[in-house]
Amino acid sequence: MGSLPDLSILKGEKRNLEKRKLHALFEERLQTVSNNNDIAIIYKENNNSTLTYGQLNETSNKVARSILKQVVGDHALANNDGDYIVAVSMLPSDKLIVTLLAIWKCGAAYLPLDPTFPEQRIKHILKESKPVLVIHDDTVDANYFNANQAISYNKLMDESDNQSESNVPEIESLTQTTENLAIVLYTSGSTGIPKGVRLPHDIILNRLQWQFNEFPYSKTEKICIFKTALTFVDSVCEIWGPLLNGLTLLVIPKHITRDPQKLVDELSTYKIERLVLVPSLLRSLLMYLSLNNNTSALRNLKLWVSSGEPLAVSLAKEFFQYFSAKDGHVLCNFYGSTEVMGDVTYYSIKGDESLEGFEKVPIGYPVDNTIIYLLDQDLRPVSNDESGELWVSGCNLAAGYVNGRDPDRFIANPLAESSAYSRIYRTGDFAKIYKGTLFYEGRTDSQIKIRGHRVDLSEVEKSVLAIDGIDKGVVLCYKAGEMDQALLAFVTSEPTSKMTGLKVESLLQDKLATYMIPQVIILDNIPLLVNGKVDRQSLLKMYENTNNNDDSSIILDIDYTNIPKSKMTAAEVLFHTVGSVIGRSTRNTLSVKSNYYELGGNSLNSIYTITQLKKQGYLIGITDFIMAKNLGEVLNKMCSDDNQSQINMEAANYVSETLNNEHKKDGLSMIVSSFYEKADLEHWLKPEIKECDYNDLLNDTWKILVDKGLSFIVRDQNSKPIAIALNVDVRDEADITIEAENALVIIFEFLEHVEGSVREQHLPQEKGKIVHSFMMATHQELTAQENIAVIQFMEEELVQIAKKKGYIGIFTTNTSPLTQQLGSDILGYETLLDYQVNQFVSSTGRTPFAKAPDSQRALVCLKKFS
Incomplete structure (x- = not known):
């Protein structure tokens, strides 16, 4: 008689969770400490601005009352879900943190709007979520938000001058739904339309308390960083983890995170001990450190958390070639999505031995108060030796989507063992359990990750097909998660159209976020399989054969006009190096007028380009390369013996x-x-x-x-x-x-x-x-x-x-x-x-x-x- 198979169910540790609003915990902490003059926020871009905990609390109280005055005065109503939402379109700063805390204090939830989002995306988000107010930087035109009530932060501050600095009593705040909503984050939707994830205070608190128990702040950890875009769920723990523990939060602007040299300098200067980043940024930093041969950099940074994209075994091993596990360095692989508070499983890698025998880096074990199920099509658990669709239940689940979108993603849990696990979320991922550890096995739909952002290929495809002059098209991802990953749109144009790939890309800038814009390839026809479906593998193979970086016979379109003979050798090295690094995505002719990033370069392959130039005897600083307006400036830097004439x-x-x-x-x-x-x-x-x-x-x-x-x-x-x-x-x-x-x-x-x-x-x-x-x-x-x-x-x-x-x-x-x-x-x-x-x-x-x-x-x- 055979034994019953082990079923694919993993349970996180069960811990008591006292349900509290996060701003209430923040206020209570200030009442229990003797000194509120500790620095809460450092923002160097604003004349080295700092805010103490006392100043942060008092200023946010005044702003909260001003928000309430605006909302009540306008007789604004909750949206269709019963939520009061305040949208925020502000760049990272100390003012942003004040605003977010103030929104919570007045009883509302905040909804980030990236100032760089296309107008069409903003319109959809505002129309669906129905915020009672939009708060924006002075640099943003209020007309951008259409008919919505909008106010600049500075005007809000002016109107708060006469407001009380004391905490806002709950009885004076807005009345939310029973979910106590804290944040709404919009993600790429499976129907091609962005959808808003509703995150209550309770699930954020569960995620934070797990972090405090599993990865506590050390006694020497005084300063943490906030660098992740507010529209990305990892920003939640970056901001509120330190502020609920009395640590100092250093706000890192986007231009610093794009420059590895500057980012490493900031991390080193402030002795940062933990960092959350996507694998592509991790690879970029390791390349920079290797390029500069700086063996002492970032030695204080002990906890590295990789999330947002699959972490390759090769990258994890490369990490431990530079950082020794014996010195306390740990690399963690976190798995999750916005719907499960960003991270719902984790795996700690404490050296190469943690990866022995693994072809993939595990995504590990569930966080506290959650259960992971691997289910078949009939929602029955598969056995441990089988792949199944990954479902999540427990305290890390969002309250659903704005306007009740996609109800099939959050359903009643047929396997619930208590009311705490009454709901279950369908991730759309496949996974397998091996030796008690969870491994990611890929997506069940068309969603991918680009620089940590979830992108649904159908959303991109819908935007491409909506362009006048485009007949048919399909959007694919080449080598998802790898260094030369490329988002591609293969299209055919109408007979009378004179559409080019670059023109389509230009038109997409008004519809899609920058990271979602594909490289557009115009074809005479799109190949089909015998069953009439698109031959996706044939398209990807065609792209690879046409743009193969590893093929020495690759033909580059190079223009050497206006290059003097004295610089011709360096120019040949530069153009061929750039072409070989970004050849698959090069959009235009290589010339002194070409901008590296408009050609298809990015921060990761720019580091690789600099590395390759160094190997061929041409030294150029990373900042000089990144800040160069075009390849002509790069060439001048390569050929300059010194900077004396410029000085x-x-x-x-x-x-x-x-x-x-x-x-x-x-x-x-x-x-x-x-x-x-x-x-x-x-x-x-x-x-x-x-x-x-x-x-x-x-x-x-x-x-x-x-x-x-x-x-x-x-x-x-x-x-x-x-x-x-x-x-x-x-x-x-x-x-x-x-x-x-x-x-x-x-x-x-x-x-x-x-x-x-x-x-x-x-x-x-x-x-x-x-x-x-x-x-x-x-x-x-x-x-x-x-x-x-x-x-x-x-x-x-x-x-x-x-x-x-x-x-x-x-x-x-x-x-x-x-x-x-x-x-x-x-x-x-x-x-x-x-x-x-x-x-x-x-x-x-x-x-x-x-x-x-x-x-x-x-x-x-x-x-x-x-």
């Missing part, structure tokens, strides 16, 4: 002004942004060091600096202050008293340690001989090129000032690799002492820079005038 041209646009009291505000801002945010020593003292430490220091010394007449600021051609140089006589330095609690005490003790003996042994004893250049700061908005130009200008200006006053040299200590290189290679400084930073021991016995790599040096330098 001199830029310097002609600058003027200096002797320091005075009117410069104080701008000067302090630049010093804080340059030193607190980016300085190489301060990096190791965070979060002990504070921005206010610089204000305290310079407030006491500003008058002395002004009186000495050696310091100055720099203005650009528009009279905007862009740099400041603080200088004193090395034998007439002011006595600076720094309070013990000011962490800059450590910096000044270190500088005295490395400079003291050099000053006594190598410098003249009398006044009026040597200028001490002790602080140079530049504006945070300067590009790397502009930054170098301004530094050189300040050096030349200081030399002129010093010579006029009879000085014979400049003394300084450089801790930045950039200023060290400039000092020795261009500016003519002699190094008197080369000191290894991590060797410093303070007077209290501390080694404050112990975690600094051996390569980090402090160079004490002198430049004598001829």
Whole structure:
């Protein structure tokens, strides 16, 4: 007699879940802690704006009351689902977080509208969800939201001036449905129309509490980042996880996440310990780290969470070639969708051994208070050795879709063992259980993931076929989830139409989000199988054969016009490298006027392109490559031995002004942004060091600096202050008293340690001989090129000032690799002492820079005038 097969059902741990609204938990935490002056939010794009927890709570209370005033005054009604929704069209900032919290406090749910969404998509979302209000940035035209009631954030703030800062009593807030809706997120719909997922407070809390138990914040974890688009479900845990635990939330704008160099710098500067990212971004970061051979970067970042797309075994193994599991680095593979709060199963990879014998990275085990079922067509569990359709039940389930769309996705659970599991959600994925672990087996429909965003091919196809002049068409994905993944639309045009692929793509920009626009290929006819269905494999094979990157015979359309002979060899390398990397999606002729990204490049293959150029002997910085307007600028960078001519041209646009009291505000801002945010020593003292430490220091010394007449600021051609140089006589330095609690005490003790003996042994004893250049700061908005130009200008200006006053040299200590290189290679400084930073021991016995790599040096330098 045979044994019964094990059925494919996995149960997450059952934990008590006290159902609470998230903003109520936020408010209760503030009432139980003694100090609400802890920093809640850092937003560097707005003059290094910060908000304390007390300020965040009080400001959001006032804004909440203003929202209520708007909604009640307009007699706005709940939508068809009984929900009060407030739509938000704002870029990531501290203002955005205030707005989201305020929406919850007034009893509504927030619905993100990406400012870059096409107008047609916005219209559909607003018409279906019926928000009672739209809050937007000043940069967004209110007419964009049609007949909906809209107000800018700044106007809302103006109207909140007279509102109370106290918490909004629940009795005064809007009355939601029994689901206590918190968020509505629109995803790609299986019918070709975007649909809104309704996420209550309870399911978000279940997901967060599981995270707090399974991946708790460490004792050293002080700052977390918010970088994910608000329209993407991963943003929910990025924002509210840290804020419900009293940590600081660093808002990362989109332009930083697109630039691996800048992103790595931010993660390193703030010692970020956890990061959620899609596999394509993980691959991009690993390529960048490998390209720069920086073995010390991101060593604080212990928890890496990959989600949104399938994680390849090869990529996971590549991760552990760079980050050692022995040092505590963990790579996790999360699985889920918006309908199940983003993540419903997880697998922790703690080294290569976790993947032994696996052809795929598992998606693992269910989170708390959820059950995973693998079912057949009759909703019966399959046995453990079979693939089945993945269904989810439990506390991570959304409340359904806006307007009750697609009721067949959320149904009564025929296998429910208690009321907590009375509903079940159909994911549309296949999976299999092997040795008690869940493995993803693919989709049952036409949905794919592009950069973490769920895209339904039928939605893209519907938009393509709606274009005048298109006869027939089919949308496919080539190599889904891989580096050279491509979204393709194969179409035929009407006989009288002169439609081109590029023209179709241009028309789609008004209908689809950027990541959903396919490469359009015009055909004479679309091949069919004998049963009359589209021969999809034939189309993909045709595309591969026509655009095969691995085929050395690939024909590239290259225009070498206006390229001088001296740069022709480099141009050939550049064009053929670009063509080989993005050949499958190259849209146009390769020339000096071509923009890399308009050709079909993206942030991932741009890193690969730079890597390939480096192998062929051409070095170009990642930021320079990414920011280049066209391949002509890239070519010029490749062929430039140095930036001297450009620096001199830029310097002609600058003027200096002797320091005075009117410069104080701008000067302090630049010093804080340059030193607190980016300085190489301060990096190791965070979060002990504070921005206010610089204000305290310079407030006491500003008058002395002004009186000495050696310091100055720099203005650009528009009279905007862009740099400041603080200088004193090395034998007439002011006595600076720094309070013990000011962490800059450590910096000044270190500088005295490395400079003291050099000053006594190598410098003249009398006044009026040597200028001490002790602080140079530049504006945070300067590009790397502009930054170098301004530094050189300040050096030349200081030399002129010093010579006029009879000085014979400049003394300084450089801790930045950039200023060290400039000092020795261009500016003519002699190094008197080369000191290894991590060797410093303070007077209290501390080694404050112990975690600094051996390569980090402090160079004490002198430049004598001829």
